[in-house]
Structures are given as structure tokens and as C-alpha cells.
Amino acid sequence: MAKKKPATPGRPAPGPSARDAATQKKLVSLAEAVTRSALAGREPRVEIPTRSRSNTLWNKKQRILEMGSSTQERQLFNLGQAKQFMQTMLHASTIKDLIDAGKTSSLRGVFYKAKHTVAGTKENTFDTQDESDPILEDLEVTLGALREELHIFADNRGQVVGNITFVDKGDEIDARRMGSGGWGIPSIVEPDTIQFKKCDADFVLHVEKGTVWNRFNEDRFWETGNCIITHGGGQPPRGCRRLLQRFNQELKLPVICLLDCDPWGHYIYSVIKQGSISLAFESSRLAIPEAKFLGIRAKDYAACDLPEAVKIDLSDNDIKRAREIAAYPWFEHHKGWQREIDGMLGNGFKMEVESLITKDISYVTETYVPERLAAEDWLD
Amino acid sequence: MAKKKPATPGRPAPGPSARDAATQKKLVSLAEAVTRSALAGREPRVEIPTRSRSNTLWNKKQRILEMGSSTQERQLFNLGQAKQFMQTMLHASTIKDLIDAGKTSSLRGVFYKAKHTVAGTKENTFDTQDESDPILEDLEVTLGALREELHIFADNRGQVVGNITFVDKGDEIDARRMGSGGWGIPSIVEPDTIQFKKCDADFVLHVEKGTVWNRFNEDRFWETGNCIITHGGGQPPRGCRRLLQRFNQELKLPVICLLDCDPWGHYIYSVIKQGSISLAFESSRLAIPEAKFLGIRAKDYAACDLPEAVKIDLSDNDIKRAREIAAYPWFEHHKGWQREIDGMLGNGFKMEVESLITKDISYVTETYVPERLAAEDWLD
Numbered sequence: 001m002a003k004k005k006p007a008t009p010g011r012p013a014p015g016p017s018a019r020d021a022a023t024q025k026k027l028v029s030l031a032e033a034v035t036r037s038a039l040a041g042r043e044p045r046v047e048i049p050t051r052s053r054s055n056t057l058w059n060k061k062q063r064i065l066e067m068g069s070s071t072q073e074r075q076l077f078n079l080g081q082a083k084q085f086m087q088t089m090l091h092a093s094t095i096k097d098l099i100d101a102g103k104t105s106s107l108r109g110v111f112y113k114a115k116h117t118v119a120g121t122k123e124n125t126f127d128t129q130d131e132s133d134p135i136l137e138d139l140e141v142t143l144g145a146l147r148e149e150l151h152i153f154a155d156n157r158g159q160v161v162g163n164i165t166f167v168d169k170g171d172e173i174d175a176r177r178m179g180s181g182g183w184g185i186p187s188i189v190e191p192d193t194i195q196f197k198k199c200d201a202d203f204v205l206h207v208e209k210g211t212v213w214n215r216f217n218e219d220r221f222w223e224t225g226n227c228i229i230t231h232g233g234g235q236p237p238r239g240c241r242r243l244l245q246r247f248n249q250e251l252k253l254p255v256i257c258l259l260d261c262d263p264w265g266h267y268i269y270s271v272i273k274q275g276s277i278s279l280a281f282e283s284s285r286l287a288i289p290e291a292k293f294l295g296i297r298a299k300d301y302a303a304c305d306l307p308e309a310v311k312i313d314l315s316d317n318d319i320k321r322a323r324e325i326a327a328y329p330w331f332e333h334h335k336g337w338q339r340e341i342d343g344m345l346g347n348g349f350k351m352e353v354e355s356l357i358t359k360d361i362s363y364v365t366e367t368y369v370p371e372r373l374a375a376e377d378w379l380d
Numbered sequence: 381m382a383k384k385k386p387a388t389p390g391r392p393a394p395g396p397s398a399r400d401a402a403t404q405k406k407l408v409s410l411a412e413a414v415t416r417s418a419l420a421g422r423e424p425r426v427e428i429p430t431r432s433r434s435n436t437l438w439n440k441k442q443r444i445l446e447m448g449s450s451t452q453e454r455q456l457f458n459l460g461q462a463k464q465f466m467q468t469m470l471h472a473s474t475i476k477d478l479i480d481a482g483k484t485s486s487l488r489g490v491f492y493k494a495k496h497t498v499a500g501t502k503e504n505t506f507d508t509q510d511e512s513d514p515i516l517e518d519l520e521v522t523l524g525a526l527r528e529e530l531h532i533f534a535d536n537r538g539q540v541v542g543n544i545t546f547v548d549k550g551d552e553i554d555a556r557r558m559g560s561g562g563w564g565i566p567s568i569v570e571p572d573t574i575q576f577k578k579c580d581a582d583f584v585l586h587v588e589k590g591t592v593w594n595r596f597n598e599d600r601f602w603e604t605g606n607c608i609i610t611h612g613g614g615q616p617p618r619g620c621r622r623l624l625q626r627f628n629q630e631l632k633l634p635v636i637c638l639l640d641c642d643p644w645g646h647y648i649y650s651v652i653k654q655g656s657i658s659l660a661f662e663s664s665r666l667a668i669p670e671a672k673f674l675g676i677r678a679k680d681y682a683a684c685d686l687p688e689a690v691k692i693d694l695s696d697n698d699i700k701r702a703r704e705i706a707a708y709p710w711f712e713h714h715k716g717w718q719r720e721i722d723g724m725l726g727n728g729f730k731m732e733v734e735s736l737i738t739k740d741i742s743y744v745t746e747t748y749v750p751e752r753l754a755a756e757d758w759l760d
Binding site (some may be wrong): 034097098101103104106108109112113115116117124153155156157159166167169171177178179180181182183184185186187188193194196209210211213214215218219233235307308309310351354355357358361362379 | 477481485488496536537557558563565566588593595689734
């Protein structure tokens with residue numbers, strides 16, 4: 001049943017890309033520094049940039065969150081650090097194997113690959129994945145390489161349709177002809193894997209959830225609105241954010257977000273726009289400072305003459321989160337956002353994109369979004 | 381920015397399908413029965429099949445879970461039932477509107493559509509979606525129509541690649557040329573929306589998670605193994621299950637499952653194969669009694685010479701769940717499954733598909749699955 005067939009003719013063998021060669025060079029340098037110390041009779045140690053809130057800075061000029069310059073040492077001859085030192089080297093070795101083989105793996109796969117009992121002891125290299133994931137983040141920041149460049153993928157989430165053709169490992173994917181399904185956004189969308197071929201879209205509309213995306217796809221909004229439509233299944237994963245950034249930087253397309261009028265929607269926008277603390281070291285490759293927030297807006301209850309049914313009371317936690325978000329450095333001095341969050345708090349309720357169905361099934365695609373786009377009525 | 385363009389030439393206008401006409405007829409009959417009673421001075425009432433464990437039967441011959449014949453009345457002139465009666469009628473009306481418009485909506489969308497304050501009172505038709513979803517399930521069983529036939533979709537989850545071409549509303553989707561992304565499996569995959577065009581695959585391999593699916597897609601297993609590869613992001617949603625059943629029934633393709641060796645993996649298999657209690661009324665359109673379980677098997681720890689690292693201790697809850705599953709009527713007298721579950725309990729640990737990476741990055745695609753397929757070594 002599963003006979004081997006020859007590889008597809010004309011499909012290029014997966015050779016090392018320039019990106020892979022650069023990552024390998026960094027990995028080898030890391031290993032060489034350790035062996036050089038050891039051979040010279042010095043203690044092997046690695047310097048690792050600190051991933052913490054206190055080492056996260058707001059770059060006002062570039063308008064992104066960045067990692068500061070603090071680092072910490074990881075020493076082999078330190079009882080409290082020896083295990084992590086060994087774990088760092090183990091994962092670096094697995095990553096080298098992955099790149100050599102031209103293959104990728106998941107965070108869980110890399111954990112399994114490195115997990116074993118150290119010979120002659122009862123000590124495990126790793127006990128749980130919770131120990132493993134932060135070591136991979138350490139390697140990202142130490143090597144200055146994205147997780148995607150380390151050949152590690154996250155779970156797939158999010159879909160795309162619209163006026164664009166992708167080329168992915170030789171396959172041409174016409175996002176105009178995806179029916180009701182859409183193309184699943186891969187976890188790794190770097191330019192050596194995924195190229196943009198033919199794009200006639202004027203902008204990208206990013207919506208929060210798959211159910212809203214279905215409404216836009218069913219109404220073929222990407223055709224009438226001449227755009228690309230994406231969703232990230234809630235807080236968009238890295239693959240989705242990186243693809244949005246590439247649309248913005250390489251194709252110069254505005255990225256316009258349609259999210260819920262609640263602290264969660266505002267936070268999603270904040271992450272898309274400026275980055276997050278936990279991934280601050282990747283903001284320059286993920287954040288989109290020019291991203292716009294089209295709605296739902298606090299004013300919409302009155303402006304769109306919405307019925308009572310759309311109101312969902314703000315919880316105490318919502319109010320707390322809203323105040324935290326309003327104090328973010330990029331929102332703190334932004335009059336529009338201060339008004340927006342005050343407006344929501346003044347309303348006392350949140351509103352979801354899906355609640356626009358109370359006006360009409362396709363009110364969101366036929367009236368709300370086209371009118372706001374025409375008036376350029378958004379927050380940025 | 382969002383100029384209206386003429387509809388794509390050659391794309392058929394979404395007219396009512398035979399399926400839609402049949403559903404509309406059922407909705408109108410329901411409404412007419414109510415008005416007939418009212419006009420004749422009799423109390424309007426609806427008879428609704430009972431969706432409960434006690435009304436779920438195991439059909440030994442067809443090997444699926446089925447809903448029994450118990451029903452319950454919903455009366456307008458009964459203080460405890462009047463609200464639900466009204467809610468049932470409201471949702472039936474929304475569904476008629478959706479079908480008339482040739483559009484679909486989400487569970488949440490339908491909830492919003494019906495939610496309002498009853499004129500002249502302070503009573504809401506619905507307060508939360510928790511009240512709304514069961515009413516839609518009532519309508520499904522009362523009308524004998526799938527949720528998909530009521531034009532209601534769930535969130536999209538799951539992806540597909542492989543040796544098949546789909547036609548979805550006029551778009552041709554070649555699942556052989558999806559790159560690393562795959563086609564997102566839509567929530568509604570009924571034959572009037574999605575047709576199978578060209579399929580050369582010998583079977584379907586269904587894997588549990590997107591991360592495992594990535595491994596198979598990256599290694600182009602659908603090409604070497606000549607198959608279709610799907611995943612459902614854990615417990616597969618209805619759209620994914622329905623698509624698998626259509627592959628099996630219409631294209632006569634065996635559906636072979638690669639799931640974790642744990643109670644959750646066994647339960648996923650059980651649902652794919654025989655259906656679930658909560659959706660027993662849909663088993664005949666979702667269940668695949670011939671589905672096979674390829675692995676991971678309890679014997680694999682020894683058979684594949686796996687390292688200690690793959691072991692994850694069974695929790696007390698795992699042991700309890702395993703015993704419950706072993707007592708399911710379709711497993712109870714199945715020697716293979718009794719041995720399998722006993723084997724796992726005897727091992728004292730579970731194993732995940734991803735742990736096969738401890739042998740080699742592509743052990744699962746190059747050795748494990750091909751060998752098991754060649755030997756037809758599976759449970760069914």
C-alpha cells in the first residue's frame with residue numbers, strides 16, 4: 001500500500017539555503033567557543049540575553065517592544081547551572097541535525113529528541129516539556145535566530161484567502177480559488193520557503209476568529225474589497241504574525257484589523273502592532289507598527305444603532321485589563337486610544353464582531369467594513 | 381479601497397439546492413403544525429426527540445451509536461416550557477432566513493440574531509449562548525436535519541493534503557499542491573458544496589495533531605504512500621469527521637488512524653468509528669465503522685525498541701478513563717481492543733506519536749507507518 005515512489009521530477013532537492021548556512025555557522029561558533037575554553041583549561045560558559053519584563057524596552061522611534069542588553073551567564077562548573085548548560089548544548093545539537101537533514105520539528109518533538117537518562121545515572125536530561133521550551137528560547141536569543149530559522153514549528157493555526165498567489169516549495173497556491181476552506185497558514189513562512197507571486201490586493205483585512213473569517217470568505221469580500229483576508233484563531237500564532245508583517249513590509253499592504261471591542265481584542269491588536277513581552281526579541285520580525293484598528297469601536301453601539309442584544313457586561317477583570325492596556329507606553333499618549341478605552345469603560349459593556357449580525361447577516365461585510373474603509377475611519 | 385466589482389463571470393449564483401429545498405419544507409411543516417393548532421384553538425406543541433445517554437442505543441448490526449425513540453413535548457401553555465418553545469420558533473425562523481439568503485452563520489451568530497428583549501417586558505429571548513446551542517440541537521433532531529443543513533457552521537479546524545482534487549463552489553482545489561500549509565477543512569462539507577473530482581489515493585491516513593501532520597506533509601508521505609492525510613486538531617470537529625466519512629463511503633477509501641497510545645487517543649478513535657453520545661443522532665452521517673487504528677500500540681515500546689524517554693506515566697484519571705472505554709459495547713467483546721487497553725494499563729505508561737522522533741526525525745513516516753501498512757497490522 002505504501003510503496004516508495006521516485007521523488008517528483010522537477011522538484012528541487014531540499015538543499016541548504018543561505019539562511020540555513022548562516023544558522024549553522026552560528027551553531028558551530030557556539031560549540032567552538034565551548035570546546036576552545038575546555039581545551040584551554042578554562043571553564044566553558046555561555047552568555048545568554050535575559051528574557052524578562054525588566055529587560056524589555058519600548059523603542060519609541062521604531063514603535064516596537066525590544067529586548068534590552070542585559071545578559072546572564074550559564075556556566076558548566078556551577079551546580080545550579082550545569083544542567084541547563086547541558087540542556088542548551090543538547091538542543092543546539094538537535095537543531096544542527098534538523099538543519100543538516102533539511103527537516104523541521106515541533107517543540108514537543110525536540111523535547112523528545114533530547115529526553116533521555118544520562119548514562120550511568122538516574123538523572124534525566126529533561127523531565128517535562130516545560131523545561132525544554134525555555135531552553136529553545138534561550139538559543140533563539142543567544143544565536144540571534146528566529147525559532148523558524150532553528151527549524152522548529154508551532155502548531156498550525158489561521159487561514160488566508162484573497163487576491164494573491166503563494167509559491168511554497170514549488171507548489172503554486174492561488175488564494176483566490178480556495179472555496180470555503182482557505183489555505184492553512186503554515187507555522188514557518190520565511191521567504192526561502194514561501195514566496196509571493198502575484199498580488200493584486202490593496203490591503204489585508206485581519207479578523208479575530210475563524211467564524212468571522214467564514215462570513216467574509218462566503219461573501220467573497222476579498223473579491224469585492226480587493227484584499228487578502230486572514231484570521232489567526234484568536235491571538236495569532238507566530239506564523240500568522242510573520243506573514244502579516246511580510247505582507248506589510250514586502251508588498252507594502254496596509255494591515256487592517258477587525259477585532260472585538262474588549263480588552264482581549266485590544267491586546268491582540270497591541271501584539272500585532274508592537275509585539276509582546278515574551279517575544280520582544282522577535283519584534284523586529286513580527287511587529288507591524290503601522291497596523292490599523294478598524295473596529296469594533298466603542299462608539300459603534302450608537303453609531304450603528306445596534307440593539308441591546310450586542311451588550312456584554314464588562315467584568316471586574318475586564319476593567320482591570322483595560323486599565324493596564326491603556327497604560328501601555330504606546331497607548332498612554334495616544335489620544336485616540338485613550339478615548340477608545342475610556343469609551344468602552346464608559347459604556348460598561350463589550351461588543352463582539354459577530355454581534356453585527358443583529359443588523360443583518362452580511363451587515364459586517366456589506367456595510368460596516370466598506371463604510372469604515374471608505375472613510376478611513378480607524379485607529380492607528 | 382473597497383470598490384464593488386461585478387461578480388465573477390461563470391460563477392453560478394447560489395440558488396437553493398435540493399438539500400436546501402428539503403430543509404425549508406421541514407421548517408415550514410413545523411411552523412404550519414403550530415399555526416394549525418393555534419387556529420383550531422388547540423395548544424401548540426412540538427415533539428422533540430430526547431438527546432440523553434438513556435436514549436442512546438448501540439446498533440450492533442450497523443456498529444454505530446444511535447438515538448433511541450424517546451421524545452418529549454415542548455408546550456406553549458406550560459410555564460416551564462413556554463420560553464423554550466418561543467426560543468425554538470425564533471431559531472427556526474433565523475434558519476429559514478439563512479437558507480433563503482443562501483448564507484451560513486456560526487452558533488454564536490445565530491444566538492445574537494435571536495437575542496433581544498421581548499417587547500413590553502424586561503425578559504430577554506436568550507441571555508447566554510449556553511441556552512441557545514441546545515435549542516439548535518433540538519431543531520436538528522426534530523427536523524432530522526444536520527446542523528450543516530441548517531446553514532450553521534462550527535469553527536474551522538483540521539487540514540488536508542494528498543492525492544485528490546476538490547471542487548468547492550466552482551473552485552478547483554488540488555490537494556497535491558498545497559505546499560506546507562494544506563487546505564483548511566471547512567466546517568460544512570456536504571456534497572452540494574464540496575465534490576471530489578480526481579482521486580488516485582489508496583487510503584486516508586488520519587493523524588491526531590497538526591504537528592504530526594506537518595511531519596507527514598513535509599516528508600510528502602501522501603506522495604510516497606499514495607494517500608490523503610488529514611488531521612482534526614485533537615478531537616476532530618464535525619466537518620473533519622464528515623469529510624472522512626465521505627472519503628470512506630463515496631470513494632471506498634479505508635480510513636486509517638494514527639493516534640496517541642492513551643485514553644484520549646482511544647476515545648478519538650471511538651468517536652470517529654462509532655460516533656459519540658452527544659451527537660448520536662448524527663452517527664449515520666458521521667461514523668465510520670470500518671475505521672482502523674494503526675497505532676501507537678501498547679506493544680510498540682518493545683516492538684520498536686523505544687527508549688525510556690517515550691514513557692509518560694498513566695494518571696489515576698487515565699486509568700479510570702481507560703477502564704470506561706474498555707467497557708464501551710463495541711470494545712467490550714473485541715479481543716484485540718481488550719488486549720490493547722490491558723497492554724497499556726500493564727505498561728503503566730502512555731506514548732505519543734511524536735515520541736517516535738527518539739528513533740529518528742522521520743522514523744514515523746519512513747519506517748513505522750509503511751511497515752504497519754504493509755503488514756496490515758492494525759486494530760479494527
